[in-house]
Amino acid sequence: MDSFTLDGLSPIAFGSGAFREAGELIKNAGLGGKALIITGANYLQKTGKIAKLDDQLAAAGIACEIYSKISPNPRASEVNEAAKIINETACDFVIGFGGGSAMDAAKAAAALAVCGGDIWDYIRHWDDFETRPVAGALPVVTIPTRYGSGAEISIFSVISNGETNEKAVLTSPEIMPSLAIIDPEFCLDLPLEQAGYAVTDIMAHLIETYISGSGSSPVADSLTETLACDLIKNASKIIRGEASIGEHENIFYISLLALTGITHVGRGGDFPLHDLEHPLSAYFDVPHGLGLGALFPHLMQYSFEHAADRYEKLYLKVFKRMADEGFQPVNAYKTETGALERAANAVDCFTEFFTALGSYKKLSRYGLSEDKLDKLASDVIRLYGHGQLFIPNAKKLRYSDIIEIYKKAI
Template identity: 30%
Template structure:
């Protein structure tokens, strides 16, 4: 079976090995003549980035890069990127990298023409309508990991450096115009990052599937996304050059981000403040807290996860699904708890308060309170 296709859902996606060669055509399709490639510090000097810049230059689109992006990008990174974008007279952004690079790139394209401060556009009510939609720059997204699915998302997660809170900035027009999903770009991912990003995709699918909100399209996508992770993440972890496994994991990542329009839950509500305060890897943190959250939500999701287990070929209903998650984590060498992950001297009360403010709370199947969230967080250590 050839893993190559063009999709127009949820946006235009050019999927397949070697398709980074179409970056010039993708920019033309998005109406970009002078792009700024935005990526993170770790990717900036890697061969895949240099060769992509060569392709952009060969297409007559210049050779501009911004890479001052932290692992949990902040408003300061956004401001620095916007300055480079404006000073360079750019007319669009190529978002290149993992979740942090993609999220930051989308915010550069979004904020380059705005006059209001970033936090005015937080994903609260209809705050997104405050933005001047006519000056949002077009985006071409090129993921180099298989996890966040930010390449098909209409939001970015940015950390407020003063309050240590992760904030979600939303606007429909930061959905990239064109996406290139080339699994060859993920071959160099170290096993640890393959595991963490892959479990991020699984967490997106799992939480969307369990969310009580009504969205049957997302429900179906989430279920198949979980199956792809189950079948292909161990293969990608064991052999980073397995292009079929890499491709299927890229699909799972995009599916997770498409599915979580239905909602996220306690996994993300806990993971966001831990990442903001303790600078842990987001996907790995999701994996670490996944089993405690499953137990927390068991009364509300037992029947639903029994159905999922049947589809995934897992015996034993809810308990079988729970055990499978533990075995998957162990096989991927995920730390057993937050203590092993390196979270030292946590301020439980502050983390709980932050978790209960997180937008993901509303999608959890069990209502989260100070009391039960405190118990849940303590169970993660």
């Protein structure tokens, strides 16, 4: 097992109905007397949930301002504007209310309000670009309305630049949320399409490091395998329209665990799928989960022979294990004649699962074409190669490899 460090989690208030206690929870956190709520443009306003949060804060003696212009892939310009409002209205802390985009924007704006300037200067987006250090941030409260991103407890903020069609990651312990309020009841009316994209993101967080890590960590492997099984079982009820609050609670909990780091400690690993997806959603503005689902099977197909033992183990410990227990979520089982065949079967099983979730789609319908591939592949290497000419993976992904994976997704 490799040596590792594991940072502490944000304080978490988790449970059905937790949102109804948001005002008191935030008051008891002692973050200040005025907040800027950062959220998206439509859903929470139309459903009255922003007004409910406003009322709760007022009852707790906390004033608030609202910034509701965050795009599905949050823009640097939006973060800059939100930070300006924070300072102009003398807010003490920030509340990210919504999906991963709202929470990422809130964390970035909280840092920019303290550090000043343009948020893009703090985000590494060129090999020789010297980013400004994040020297501090206002406290952040996150209230996720869906599972998937894990942004409610992470030190990451994924931001897009609409002028250059780039998408990169702000990373700093300074933006770790001070409090996360997680109420799975928000997901009861989550549209099936969005739920499918969110589950795809969770599975990517679980599996990417599993198949790209080089170290040995049996406990982390076992935890990942069990969580993948549980995710598929609970998501299958959503696909069939049979989900209750219990399934949504389970998936939200798995979503949290998938980004705490405990599922890959001791063996390392990278997130090559996310590296390939970020330029895609920056350029075409596709939903993040859809981009992941569209690319994941092709990345797996390209890599499985170079990590056949990992893929074989995934098949045996996830899909075969569930079948042996009497639960068969996919039909892509084949005659098992050897280790490589079992490894290939893992790819087929995941492909069928992503198809059922609605996230495995051809990207030509969203504008992807061969004349765009050079820009995308170049951005992957430039943004995520860390000065090297490849992306870490079970099989190193060089420019030509990335082009081929994108081609298959068209």
